[in-house]
Amino acid sequence: MGIADRKLREKTERRQAILDAALHLFTQQGFEKVSMRNIADTIEYSPATIYLYFKDKNELLLALQTQGFELLVRELGVITSIEHPAEQLRAVGEQFLGFAFRHPELFELMFIMSGPMVAAQACAGANAWPGGGSAFAQVVGIVQRGIDKGVFRPQNAESAALMVWAQVHGLAALHLRQRLVVLPEERRLPAMQEALTLFYDLIRRAL
Incomplete structure (x- = not known):
């Protein structure tokens, strides 16, 4: 491996170390409480080093968001084995909700x-929406x-896909933001699945 290749690898690894530390801190302390200095201290970098890779906290969050969408797109890859479009659409919703429950911070x-x-x-x-566009494009497709x-x-495929996208996003957000307290605890997850089933039954009749 040449010097240039080694330097590029080290730079990539350092950038990923920053992102990994940031996500860990965000998960433990919340997004608002974590500063760029906190992240630097965790991995024993100087704050100046962090700013060589990300000009501010929002740019760092965007990089983490992009990685989140890459993970979502990979997880949605399991639907390729499903042939019927209506069943594929249902599987997307179920995969999306599962992703939100498994990775609430990324969501x-x-x-x-x-x-x-x-x-x-x-x-x-x-x-521009790096990452989000590719995930939405799968639904449109x-x-x-x-x-x-x-x-x-x-009909317009984008408009129909947006309707599906918004419905599933809404269910996930209500759950993660604890807005489903209007239901008894034991009914919340079953009610979400029932709502998703009802939605897709309506779609198959209307689309």
């Missing part, structure tokens, strides 16, 4: 916090295949 970064989006817009314009096969009626 917060990906779909609720504004900081990462501030950094995204500053870097690439108002319509499923809807479009359903339209092409005559499973769903002809």
Whole structure:
């Protein structure tokens, strides 16, 4: 391995070490309480070193958000074995909810916090959303295949995908933000699954 390759590898590893430490601290203490200095202290870097990789906290959050979407897209890959578009769409919803329950901190970064989006817009314009676009495109693609096969009626695939995206996101956010306290505790998760089933039954009749 040449000097340039070794330096690039070390830089990549150092950047990932910063991100790993940041996510650990965010999970333990919450996003608001963790500073760039806290992250630097955890991995025994100087704050100046952290700023060589991320100009501010929002940019660091955006990098973590992007990794979260990469993980989500990989987990959604299991749906490729499902042939029927309607069943694929249902599987996306179930995978999405499962992801939110397994990775609540990443879900917060990906779909609720504004900081990462501030950094995204500053870097690439108002319509930029690194990571989010690829995940949404998977949903659009499923809807479009359903339209092409005559499973769903002809319509704008993006609009239909947005409806699905918003429904599943809403269920996950209500759960993670403890807004399902309107239901008895033992009914919350079953009620979410029932709501998802009802939603997809409606979709299969309407789309």
